[in-house]
Amino acid sequence: MSLTARDLGLFAIMGAVLALVAMFQSPQLAITILNMSLISAIMALGVNMQWGYAGLFNVGIMGFTAVGGLAVVLIAQPPVPEAWAAGGLGILLGLMLGVATILAAVIVYKRMAPSKLRGIAIFAVLAVGYLVTSYVFGPAKQAVQAVNPASEGYLGGAGLPVVLAWPVGAVFAAGVAWLVGKVSLGLRSDYLAIATLGISEIVIAVLKHERWLARGVNNVTGIERPVARPIELQPVPWVQSLADTLGWTISQTASVVSGLGYSALFVIVLGILIWLAERALNSPWGRMMRAIRDNEVSARAMGKDVTRRHLMIFVLGSAVCGLAGAMMVSMDGQLTPGSYEPLRYTFLIWVMVIVGGSGNNWGAVLGAFVIWFLWVQVEPAGRWFMEIVTSGMADGSDLKQHLLSSAAYMRLLTMGVALLLMLRFAPRGLIPER
Amino acid sequence: MAMIRVENLHKHFGGFHAVDGATLEVEKGSITGLIGPNGAGKTTLFNVIAGVLPPTSGQVLMEGEDITGLHPHALFSKGLLRTFQVAHEFHTMTVRENLMMVPPGQSGEDLWSAWFHPTRVREEEHRIRARANEVMEFLTIDHIADEKAGQISGGQKKLLELGRTMMTDAKIVFLDEVGAGVNRTLLNTIADAILRLNKEQGYTFVVIEHDMDFIGRICDPVICMAEGKVLAQGTLDEIKANEQVIEAYLGTGLKNKVLKEEGHV
Amino acid sequence: MEPLNALVSLSNFMLIPALAYGSQLALGALGITLIFSILRFAHFAHGDTMALGTAAVIGGTFFLQAQGVTGPLGMPTAILAIPFGLVVMIGYLLAADKLVYKYFRKVKAKPLTFVMASLGVMFVTNGITRLFMGVGETRFEDGNRFLFTVREFREYTGLAEGMALRNAQAITVVTALIVMVVLFWFLNRTRSGKSMRAYSDNEDLALLSGINPERVVIITWTITGILLVLAGTLYGLDKGFRPFNYFQLLLPMFAAAILGGLGSPFGAIVGAYVVAFAELGITYAWRRVFTYLMPEGLEPTSMMQLLPVDYKFAVTFAILVIVLLFRPTGIFKGKVI
Amino acid sequence: MAEPFLIGENMTGGYGGADILHDCTIAVEKGQIAVIVGPNGAGKSTAMKAVFGMLKLRQGSVRLQGEDITALTPQARVNKGMGFVPQTSNIFPSMTVEENLEMGAFIRRDEIRTTMEQVYELFPILRDKRRQAAGELSGGQRQQVAVGRALMTKPSVLMLDEPTAGVSPIVMDELFDRIIEIARTGISILMVEQNARQALNIADKGYVMVQGENRYTDTGQALLADPDVRKSFLGG
């Protein structure tokens, strides 16, 4: 599509770097990095839609990613019949009561004229609803969580094929985004940012504390995977003969084959998304979104329904993040709510988008590759740097000891320096918006 | 029936009454001038009519229909357009794109068509682009068609503001000081364009302007606001003769200067 | 006596900690708001630079202690080491500005580029602090830890409930108060302060008024440095120094600045106290307080808590979102990038 | 001819891309009024910015009282007694009107009250609004604040980019009167105007700029009298 020779060159360099990793470190490592880069690229694409196209400052990526991940558990894990028997109905009923309470409050809000009485009425509805809901929900939740807590203690999932969880993850994230957008899209830039950040923290808190849902901090592990695991591939004859041909060990070959299986799936998804995104961006739709981003007041005056468009792009972008989140969980085979941290799942993605070049889909993808590569590979670079620094010092000197043992902290330092250099020499991103 | 009818409109900022019970009518097919001292509440009145600000009280009717408090984009689709006193261009987009984004109902603005009906979208784009080119040529900004709108001169931005209203069929257009900062020769051309749009397309205009020549050239009637209220209304000559208007707005200097200038001709 | 007991209990578990925590947050949030309004970006390195500044103070403290110098009047020695921390911190911030942000100002980069650059600075600072201080907890408090302890209080008053007031808490609140007053005076009354506000409003025009932008930038970083060192030191005295905790402070500080209205110093302070009191108040279990207040036989049996403390962190943000829904640019009408 | 008070000579340059100014010369004598007119986008504002050092010149020089100031930063020029009102974003929106005026006097160390009184007399509306944030003012009121701010500098040369855009006739007249008065006190005025007839009327020197070049240079009256100029640039 709209890639210049320079852009292609940058991608080629990135590819070459990965190839070097495959040659000098190991192919498995290169593929591990590649796969996570692809997932990151999808997240970056989602963020780019929101920020690059529409100027929506979403700092809640983490939340949408986690919701997508939750979908994998709810779709792919087998149901836990004992838990359902113990409190499944109560939980469902409780959830419905909760929703009904909120709906009732909204109806009261809409139906009654603004007055003190309305405030009281809403409060009463909420209070009664809260009490009734927790009366039903609380015991059911306790019952479910008490079912074999060491390995279960939750309702389980639907036991469906895991690939189904990807679109469902997108839909989940879209649903949450719709709710979030409905309430908070009236806010602008930084205020929207902190609102989304807050909501994503709330999502994570729920995921961590509501153990009946996905075991909370106890993690769900051993989720079915869309691609055969290397261990399952090792006995397969064609893998073995491939290993012979390549002169690799069987375990290495199996890892590579399995990894490439994921790569293929991810590339297909990324390809479709990029195609859709590029096409949209270069159409009147993209023009309208840029207009909205540039000047909302004016776009409104020119007849564009800014609120609706914002909501739509917010939902779409978040859905893409949710999809990526689902893909990641299904690749890892586990959901660990404790691992969702803003630095890793929100800010790092932002760095990818900005370093890559916001507003440019290819930029976001390249940024994802570059930053993820650095994130993973600066660690040895940091150690290596420390070794160089200390090489002149006397063995066993305190300073040398101290510096060497501090090598781990060079990881972030090196990452920071790399980031700053990149921003310095390409402040509009590696592939800037045109 | 009046194109726009404003009834006892109030807009207060804190304790300050920017619009303080304005009542006025704009006839269909007229070019109404709106003048008044700085801070009279003209722009605020526009903002309330165009749905940018909610009124404190009062009503706005368009062709008899109550449009008070409607969203700007809804008003746009009813054919009500406005320009901004401080230019509101889309600064990272080119001048041409600034114009091309205006026409409503573009099917390419729908994601589905953008993805799956490229031919239809392309044809439509073709038409819109041709229209944009005409408009730019008319406003003498065709040479900067591909410049980023954030980087054109102040006057050019004003022209762009006007150009956007020409990209679609409007019923009524509110122009907030299109003339300020525009070269007078070009302003004459703009005046002609407004007259032509008014005659040929039947646009109704409401024009805020401080340049009396410009007002005199195109406007009838003229409304003068002061301190949030309508001070006087009538033909320009009537207004010019109104003592209150002279005191609050025109000043006596104008007469002197006009005399002085005529001496030079 | 019973209402008194209730009040003491409430103060001990909620009011005093929230006041101290709020003051610490306020000093941090003020810096964020200042940088936001004058240099126009969200300074993500705030938490980590705060850690670095505090580390410098700690270094100074240890040096002083080694010289046998201790704080006056039973105050922590760290108070004396603050000037040293200031020098290091301001030097560091100015160096960061010169090496990093200056260029972006020159090319008029978008605000988000600055934000990302500050993330870069955050990573670097993060590494430097850990290089010097390691990652574990360092306690550098000496002198009297308490103005009075729970036990002393109980003995002295004879109440059933106790209340503790730590030295660091008292110093925090007093310092925060003084700093705020001085800062307001500076911004609103002095030429330099006004020139900063002018620069924040319209950079080009400030130039045309003869305001030296570099000077404004230097003053901004200097003030930020002072706020950072004070906030970091007070926080560290109160709760111990651990680099990771300072990083964690970033979110509540931002929440405070934004809640109050970005760019509004007064807002930042109010926002900080709202965050602190919300965090402690919403999840506060009122049972103990009500046990004292209610007549006998009517004592509450439940915890009387609005929300379980599990959701403490989420609650802060929920409040934030709700406030923003009703006041979209913060309590005191902030700016938008 | 003796060296003018302020001159931007043979200026060539632009915003980084193609040149906007081509060998353009603008000058003003001490105590006189020079007016630049021309079509939109001709480069008038660019020329003003170039004279004020907000733009890198590829060729040419700027001299103030014979001293070459081409390399000085804008704020150094302010200290040399130059004042400038830009065409757009020329106020501090979140500061009050009074603070805006104070900022205008930023480099002054003497008493500023009297100057401020003068500004309030010139623009009475500003006195009423002096505690209001300038960003909340109407377009014309802002313009008055902008001019007032520059006047507060007590400059020796005042550069105004379309000071009358959007102000009402009564204010415009007073503004022009005041500009003449200011010039009489020995301050040089360099301004861009689209209300060109009124401006040239009071101008000692007029420049017509087209596409970054000087097209006509003459006295204000002579330009007003030139039918070509009138027709093409002054609206007949």
Added chain:
Amino acid sequence: DEVKMGVLLGFTGPIESITPYMADGAEMAWNEINESGLFLGGHTISSVRADSTCVDSSAAQAAAERMISSDGVVAIMGADCSGVTMAVLQNVAMSAGVPMISPSATSPAFTTTESNGLFFRTSPSDARQGEILAGIVMERGFSEVALTYTNNDYGSGFANAFEESFLEMGGTITSKVAHEEARGDYSAEVGQLASAGGDALVILGYVDGGGSMLRTAYELGAFESFFIGDGMYGDEMISAVGEALEGTIGTIPWAEGEGADTFHAMAEEAGVQGQSSYTRESYDAAALLALAAQAAGEATPEGIAANILNVANAPGEEILPGDLARALQILADGGEVNYMGATNVELVGPGEAAGSYREYVVEGGEYVTVRFH
């Protein structure tokens, strides 16, 4: 020649304050082995450190992948937090066939996860410790306690075990509150616990969060007596919490006899913080890997994996810290060892460990042993 072994721990992230000591502990074991010169006929072990970040499983997997396939480690001492450990095990170690011994992953999930005999841990399961601690609390006459735990699988599993046993013994838990690690302020949590009341506070967490909880609770006068779990043992605890810790009672996996004492003496000499959490477990894990290689007679992943259980459990000569040279010699001579180490290691099949616990009380800023369980 060099044999490479990996140390995969979260050097950055939430538990960064204890990981350096853990790595030091592991490397201490390998140094001891290298100095003996007896390892596989003169080989030496070199340590390859990598950052598991504790929370970012993608980064941890990449780090593990790099260790194994690029650096060529034959075994991994790690990882630490259960989430990343599981990810590394399932997605990297198992496909490469490389054994891992985690010093600190305590999640029950590992007990049931099929790891092809590749995963072991030296920290015993929380279930047993919960029971022992509950007994201690009861025995000391505290039948009404408040409970707080660090909000991860370790804390929540431990808390469940404690709660279950404690209720069974007839105790009451007035309130049970989770706390996050590495937050500055814990007044809210303490406020709730205080409001609920109770004779003592049981804290199941790490030094960072749990230590702050303890200090806050003490200073606010909410509780006077504290019981703590193994995650909070260590010198930093004493320096960080100070006087508040006086009289606190805790449990920790510990070998009865000289093992632990020897370890601490050795650590002191080597300049390693032996008293920090999981340092002993790390030493043991590292020693086990080396001994397993020795028993196999080759430093290969398969060999090590196959021999870990043999060297860890009876029968055989009992081996304590500092005794590794002797163990190497025995193994080289074809004998058998039963590695006890600093924590009384006993591996109950892959993925599970058993061990004895030390009950201690803090007196005068020192950990004083009460007895062993």
